[in-house]
Amino acid sequence: MFENPATISSNSPHLRKSGSKSVFTDPGLNGHLGGGVSDMGDLKGSSSPLHITTMVPSPIFLWRFKVILFLFWALCCCKIGWDSVMRMSIDLRDLFLYEAFLYYNPLLLVTMMVWLWGVNLWVFSQGSVNYAKVFDLDHNHLTHREMWKCSMWMTIIVPTSMTAYLYLYSHGEVSLAASQPVLLYIAFALVLIFPFDIFYLSSRYFLLRTLWRIAFPLQPITFPDFFLADILTSMVKVFSDLERSVCRMVHKQVATIAWFEADAVCGSHQIAIPLVLVFPYICRLLQCLRQYKDTKEKSSLLNALKYSTAVPVIFLSALKYHVMPESWTSFYRPLWLFSSVINSLYSFYWDVTRDWDLSGFTKIFKFSRPSAISNLLYGRQWVYFWVIGSNLVLRCAWTYKLSAHLRHNYITVFTMTAMEMLRRFQWVFFRVENEWNKITKSHPMGEISLEEDKLLGSTTPHDV
Template sequence: MDGDPAVGSELDSFSLTFPLPYRVAFIVVLAVWAWGVNLHYLHLIKIDVPALIRYPGRSSPHHPPHHLSTYRFATVLTSVYAFSLLVFWAFTHRNPTLVIAWDWLPIAYLAVLLALFVVPSSFLGWVLPNKNSSSNPHHLLHLPSSGRARLRSMLKRIAVGGLAEAQDGKFGDILLADVATSYAKVLADLYVALCMFLRPDERGDGGATARPDRACGGTLVVPLVLAAPSAIRLRQCLIEYGRVRRGPLSRESGWGGQHLANALKYATAFPVIVFAALQRDRSSDDSRSYFNAWVVACAVNSLYSFYWDVAKDWDLTLFDGQALRSALSHPFGLRRRLHVGPPALYYAVIALDLLLRCTWSVKLSGRLGPYADAEGALFAVEFLEVFRRWVWIFFRVETEWIRSTSGPAAPGMNGSGGGLLGTIEENSVLLSDFEGGDLGKYEDED
């Protein structure tokens, strides 16, 4: 997709040390640690994430908290990852020939990583049949069987754009699918690594650890993989719209316009990917036209997504003119209830989100100008997007908690994710701020 030369070309220094399959695995393992930190901090500030996603609470005070179980699972993944990477370094010594010859090792780790996520605990118990509690493989490996089972069921549902009902964990499905959009490039790189492993080049010197060939399997496959997470979220938005239309029309539920606007946001990712793909193997005149269209598509996607993060996902009032004019009881552009941190933190996160939203749109298309062939630069941008999404989760979950605990009668609440005390779907105006403005929406925390 990036127009890389043949797979057998000389590897760059970064790829000699950190080949593509290990970079993919690193981001996945990092995501588990990041989720643990999300759970831990939100638990400390009294936000009950399991209740929001309809995950069963601990039946006994002797059971470890959810974040501790996540940390233990992340430790297992990290330990196996570190062992595999150290063995790879020990046998390859950054020698290009050896790096390519040992490509089976990182692929084997990816297989183990997948198994630890999705293989049922009953099967692991059969493979490692120590049945007493002290040597139970689940105890030794700290594999959270219920959490992994829940993840499997969610992945099966959202893989086809499905969405649970509010009482069955709709917010969890939305959260996971939103996270997947930030991992679109990671998923594409995973496909590239597997494709190169299964289809080495004609000279036989290619492989999963060779220079990434992002046209492997055809020029359309990688763009389709990149577009898949956004297509999943788009379908979820349309499902929510359909549910609102089939339900009784009321002031609280509205007519579903906000779900259509949200679907449009995810649709804006498609032109970014399409115009980037069309620029390749075209004449200079055609390429220039596609480039101009790509720039416009990037700007629309970045700014629309940034607006939605701030105004809809986080319920901040920065773009609400009426609320700004009457903002006497809360910090400028924010809201009254701020759980995550002081106002300065919210302002910093807003600025960071804008910056990284723009960067990610460029990366999603596979274009980084003079850095397009620098694998280290590509990896850095992927890492920054994962960091942005990690920060986003704190404020998205906080917003859902505020909506849920304020109750169905609280004016101005948008319950697009489903709440504990009832769901208020949206305002009847497509992109206007919620009824009641800021008055009565939040209460002081002092």
């Protein structure tokens, strides 16, 4: 949509408005037209390219048409979903919504994260931070427009499936309703692992390979490895609900509203919940240990210690279902709160001083290597106050919501998970620019430009 148009000669008649005189004399053209300067009015009856292009709808018209269709679709989904919920009896309505949120909130949150990542890429494309170089991506990597295209389709597909689930269940079609989330999960899994060269195969392969390296950190750790692992730590609630959803699908408990019966199998008491919650932190901890083995940097051990502080928060919370209420209130709950505070403050300190390299509050308003993004986004004092303050508050709130015994308030948990993704979204800007600054310090800009020219030269077709 925004690519550079093909170069057109200044003498081309396509640059002249309809009805205007020609401003040049072409001997070859004059010979065919009778030796005189032609009038554009003589060409009105011909099938010139100008008349063809006027028949094509303008991009603005197409964009507005798509927006109107999207708003109409969203209104229909909201109306059908609301009517379906209102058909349920009051005593079953909360359980009904609880179950619907369980199946669909993981994919809704993933969709939100894809949208935000597209915004990250768009901001990077406006400045001098070469994110492709930072993540070591090839020329086939997805741009922000392609990320937004993917997220748009996800925004359409997931709520449509959720609306169909609500409608079918409220109208007594229980078996058809139960098939909706199952089909949706299968479709997403197939698209992700599809081996053929469609649906951005190279990008899907890059994602799957990075996930494999995160789960099994047997090779030297690269920046994409621990960057994606950090993002996964912000999505542990997504994985927790995903595990419970798949568990209910496997045990054929979808669309049953037998919540308390199903909870004994796929609920708060199973050991899988804290294991799923802690898994991204354990992966990140192992990455830090592997990085220390390769580099012998003590900061890697301190970073590993940060991720280890999340383990007590998760498992102390899970103990609520396995100890007496008096023991929980008098001993385990205070210990859980103490470990939550330690994890929040340590993580906040590491974000500011290490991931963002702001060195406390001494370098907040001055960059050693200012860039276009710095001037665009970070060059205002209120931005720093907002980023640091919101990061501290959301770090504390997110650590609190890591706890398994708080999961039943699904609206609060959904909101806190969305806010954590917004915190990670703003974290990305500073983290990627900090990494880009390290690259430009270690490699002169001339060398980087030469590398880019070679890459472009190897992928750009020769002029004919």
